Amino acid sequence: MSRLKGVARQDPRAGFRADSRDGGTCVPQGLLKAARKSGQLNLSGRNLSEEIVPQCVWRINVDIPEEANQNLTFGATERWWEQTDLTKLIISNNKLQSLTDDLRLLPALTVLDQHQNPPNHVLSTLQKCGSLQKLNVSHNKLKILPGEIANLRNLKGLYLQHNELSCISEGFEQLSSLEDLNLENRRLCFYPASQNTVVQIFSRLLLFSSCLKNCHSEDTQRAKRLKHLDCSSNLLEAIPPELAGMESLELVYLWRNKLRFLPEFPSCRLLKELHIGENQIEVLKAEHLKHLNSILVLDLRDNKLKSVPDEITLLQSLERLDLSNNDISSLPYSLGNLHLKFLALEGNPLRTIRREIINKGTQEVLKYLRSKIKDDGPSQSDSVTETAMTLPSESRVNVHAIVTLKTLDYSDKQTPSIPDEVFDAVKSNIITTVNFSKNQLGDVPKRIIELKEMVSDVNLSFNKLSFVSLELCMLQKLTFLDLRSNFCSSAPLHMQIIPFLSLFKNFINRFKVLPEVLYRILTLETVLISNNQIGSVDPQKMKTMENLTTLDLQNNDLLHIPPELGNCVNLRTLLLDGNPFRVPRAAILMKGTAAVLEYLRDRIPT
Missing domain, CATH: 3.80.10.10 (Ribonuclease Inhibitor)
Structure with a gap:
């Protein structure tokens, strides 16, 4: 009880607040009771139309609960004085417009999800919540980030996707605990060069569907802890060589850009997945593959590849290879020596593998390729050339095929x-x-x-x-x-x-x-x-x-x-x-x- 009284003394006006501000009737008592036990309260999508969060939420660990006046005896599961501090609050998908200074009444709060509400001033009061570790204010039409964000020194995850931010403001370099930053935003064009030191603290950075045209080398070379990089749906034409210096990279997503070459990753020994589909890559060379020793997933679909090099066999750890919707007419027989679990080939003009074999799945294709390996036979490139030359290209009818x-x-x-x-x-x-x-x-x-x-x-x-x-x-x-x-x-x-x-x-x-x-x-x-x-x-x-x-x-x-x-x-x-x-x-x-x-x-x- 001393803990609760101590918090209550911090709020001497508690008994004099206007009833219109309470809003307690719109939050079921059953939810509040359960939240005191679990430390989690989910009010998402409850059509809360007040401009502020109901007072009963802020005071959940301060005021004596209503059930205390309705029971003479309490079982082990009803001891409200043994309640758990609220650590997780979800108030998304409502019509709330701001948070008040009463946020300080939840000192143990570590997760706050306030996404998809009207334009608000949520961030200006967060300095009262020093224990916060995850903050979701996505889909809120935010245009700027106030300097108070720098006070959240324990913040590990910040989700800002689908707002109206055009750049990242000052202060991020002070978020020394930040690991997960989501900036998916079609209006985000850049973040200041002065912020290059902040990139090194992330382990997961999402820049999906922004308007990026370049990755600044001075930014990428400092990203030593980055494990997950998502730059999909941008206008990137090239990746700087410094990207290869991110030794901790494990997952890279570069879908839907304008890349013409596969980036080289000589230092990324931990890279497990590389998704680079829907680009304009025409050539896949041995130097692009020789450093991908740990790669498990390689996604190259919807590009303009015309061939696959024999050096693909260097990827001995590869489990999933997607080559669908390219211009590949033949595959190296050595591909059959890989231990693939999934191989996608649809949408290619393959001429050396019959359709019924492809339709039977990955293992049948690999088995077929292995069967074609001959130590002293003619090279595959020669056989492909002969096949291509004998295909009918004239306008006349191919009677031989008919018969x-x-x-x-x-x-x-x-x-x-x-x-x-x-x-x-x-x-x-x-x-x-x-x-x-x-x-x-x-x-x-x-x-x-x-x-x-x-x-x-x-x-x-x-x-x-x-x-x-x-x-x-x-x-x-x-x-x-x-x-x-x-x-x-x-x-x-x-x-x-x-x-x-x-x-x-x-x-x-x-x-x-x-x-x-x-x-x-x-x-x-x-x-x-x-x-x-x-x-x-x-x-x-x-x-x-x-x-x-x-x-x-x-x-x-x-x-x-x-x-x-x-x-x-x-x-x-x-x-x-x-x-x-x-x-x-x-x-x-x-x-x-x-x-x-x-x-x-x-x-x-x-």
Whole structure:
């Protein structure tokens, strides 16, 4: 009791405050009672409309609780005088505009989450809270940071993302305990050169989606403790050599910039993950790889790579390699010697590996590459050149492919329509595969229906299709359908009449939701629909797809992964990387599909 009385003596006006300021009626007594036991109070999203935080919150450890006047005896769980000091307060997603000096009545407060409230003066009173370790004032339209921030000497995590800050003010160099700083902000253009000493104190720095064009070398060379650097969605054209001096770096995210070369990291012996997708990298050289001895994840998707060097085998620790959506036509056979758990190759014009092998997954691809290693055989570069020279590039019909490969191939012609002589050349031959990729087709050729009793594999990728025609859906034996890199934004319901469709490949299109018709095609085994704009999936309908074993939803707009998706136990491969959701975390995703499904099942509400 002496502790409580001591705090109360600091507030002699306690009994004379206006009732209008109390606001106690909007905070349930049950929450206050539970907070006295746990030391944590969550008032997020309770529509608190007062300009200030209700007094009952500030005085939770000062005033005698209401239940003390309602009970004559107290059990072991009701001893309010043994209450725990409030250490964590969450008042986000309300309409609060300011914090008062009463914040000093919570001297033990270590976590304050006040994100997504109207413009406020929250930071000006924080000097009263010297024990604070984590502060979240994101999404608050803050334009400046007051000097009082420098008084938070115990602060370890500061979350300022999505405000209106244009630069970092003075005072940060005094935050000697700061480890985690989030400055995701589309208006942030720079931080002063005089602040270069502050960078050395971070272990995690997020500059996602700012307007950065350069990383100052005088800043980066001092960042000796930095472990996690995220500079995604900026305008970076180069990374200074001093970045390689960050010996503690473990995770680097450089997505969506304008980088043309992979940075070298000669000093980063601890680097575990390098995410550098959606840039303009054209060449991958041995010197880029030789220092990545500890790398586990290398993400190079959506670049302009044309080849992979043999030196990729230097990365003996590598577990996940993403090369999807590049211009790679061949892979070094030595790649098969790596112990990869995941290898993404979709969206590349590979000519040396058959599609059915790629569709079988990572281990089959590695096994195939190992089988091609020959000590005294011709070099792979020679064989690739010969293959490229023998591919049909003339406008005439490839009769040889029709007769021997059962393939109607009229690809890479950049034509807006398929000439009649192409279909006429089929004559009485059996055709199982149609390849009209890399043209300018705005419609599916109507004459494709002439092949409805034969064709099982149709490739219409890299065209200008905006819809799936009925003629295509009438192919009775259609099993594999490739519509990637078109202009499709929906899939018509008549697709459900395709009786044997097992693989649907449709990434890099304009889908905003997973097409309803896909839930109805119960024969589907593989759905590859990455690089769209999909924002949600229906786990209940997906559970009815009992044959679905592979689902690729990478690089979409999924903000939430429904826990019920964990009930889709038939899934063997579930790819979710590149979406803006926060959970499951990257560490869970790296463990593989089984771990992700188990994680989701554990969070299904009972």
